[in-house]
Amino acid sequence: MTAATTTTSTQGTPGGAHIEIRDLTKSFGSFTAVDNLSFEVQPGRITGFLGPNGAGKTTTLRMLLGLVHPTSGTARIDGRDYRDLDRPLSVVGSALEATNFHPGRSGRDHLRVIAAAGGLPDSRVDELLELTGIPAAARKRAGEYSMGMRQRLGLAAALLGDPRVLILDEPANGLDPEGIRWLRGFLRHLAGEGKTILVSSHLLQEVEQTVDDVVIIANGRLVRSGTMAELHGAPTTIVRTSDNDRLVGALRVADVMAAPGADGELVVETGDKRLVGDVALQAGVPVWELRDRRTDLEALFFQLTEGTNRNLGDGATSLPGATQPGATQPGATADAPTETDAISGREGANE
Template sequence: MTTAQTTTSTRGARIEARDLTKTFGAFKAVDTLSFEVEPGRITGFLGPNGAGKTTTLRMLLGLIHPTAGSATIDGQKYHDLDHPQSIVGSALEATNFHPGRSGRDHLRVLAAAGGLPDSRVDELLELTGIPAAARKRAGEYSMGMRQRLGLAAALLGDPRVLILDEPSNGLDPEGIRWLRGFLRHLSNEGKTILVSSHLLQEVEQTVDDVVIIANGRMVRSGAMSELRGAPSTIVRTSDPAQLAGALRVADVLAQPGDDGELIVETTDKRLVGDVALRAGLPIWELRDRKADLEALFFELTEGTNRNLGDGNAVPTATAPTTHAPHETDAISGQEGANE
């Protein structure tokens, strides 16, 4: 393989949704949703349960036809990709395994469908940390083990794009920490990674960008740093107003916070301490102010969670864990909009 070919194979591919809409009868699961996911970055696709996340992911993967709008990967619809397994890997469900088939045999079947060697299977069993369970029946796997097996399946074709739906479900704290590091390693290789979750706290330590939806509509998107807001410091002292005035003289703005604290628009704690010393004020507390991203998430989505209720449920379908070239004949039923 030439150097140019190697660069192309490791470069991620851009994901783009434009006015993406999906309705099921009178129910609008996704409503004119537009966003981009850039190569070499991890994007968190966030929203409450029932927000339309899984429906959107399945439209990206060609498992559902949009009612309106478009979803493309590397500028093409999924079904127009010449070698989809080398472009896109996905893990949408952690239950899409034959219960009587071993984890290794499950991957071997998928590898054979994509023309990949068994050596790639063994490599990914090691990479995802499940070689000891490879000969065990998948039906006996814990949820965490199934998540790892699904991730291995998604990576079989060494894809440029990775789409994962709630990948941390069922993982213990050690597994979640491993997943974060693993995804960061993949993004550093240039891969495009889109990870859905219903809790911002789960992904805030990993993702670079976020797309937050509720009721199938966009409520916020952008870099994680934008959600965190400007860096600042919390100070407690005997006279917050006097310290705020002294800080203004030093060209540093400060605003009153809760319970008498002062929020100072700088992270230079030495500067704050020096100003307080010159003003003859004691410092009782001095710490970084961290944005409560989980609270922001709930603020953005509060009151928007749809309750489909009895009689309003829509049909669901089983999606492939990974995509061999044009596997649409293996997909049956209709997609649901309950996620």
């Protein structure tokens, strides 16, 4: 679908809001879905919230939105719990599922119900249908929507109040490549307006192209956080040539350090490929390959989360997709429910 021209509404307060997760824990009996988790999300930035299936992402987002009560710790937006926010629709917009629509209700009517509850005019509904690229499907029943259209409808619902904070759970699921590209540009535009955006996703390559900051959790605990630049590490250049020693010496004269890599290449401690190429040319050294080297987010993710995922049982790995929808999760018992079991039917049983 073609992206609609983005317009700015005056419904909400300009700028984003600071999200602070502090020492957050949620236990369901003997099962700990979130374990002493702390991180922050800054306004004007897109933060990717990553972790294997069962890592505690959804439970964390639900606690932030007041849908699940923490066992301990806090999840606050501008220093306040969600339940204490004035006009929450103008502060926080969220889309945790793309299936919570009445199948017999049109997409436009779904948005009108939410708008009416928030005191918003129908004109805002039409604006969001245009903004998210689904005006032609507005009068179609939501039960006939494709997964990608449901994602766009969920995003439209989240944006009705022009919120300062946007919380999205797997927003790219079901989108085709054009839709994913549209979503990336749309979120970047919203962040440029100063909004605070927290996105949970398992599409690591897409996250790498979209977000500014990353929070990675496993077994309910924080394993890594930082900017994408920090996660990628110091700028490094890979060079292949027929005379490593000569190029190393020439680079040393230019005050650039280099050392042989594992496959015969040179690893140069700079991200300035033009400098490396100029030095090689002046030294008369042929260059066969010249490219950036940085830490791959996918490789880093698996490195940080590899091993047994206790939330999926002792016999399961932490790889995303290790448990298929509807499958019995290994090791799950009445005393140790999975994260999905806990948030869907066990909330409040052990508080």
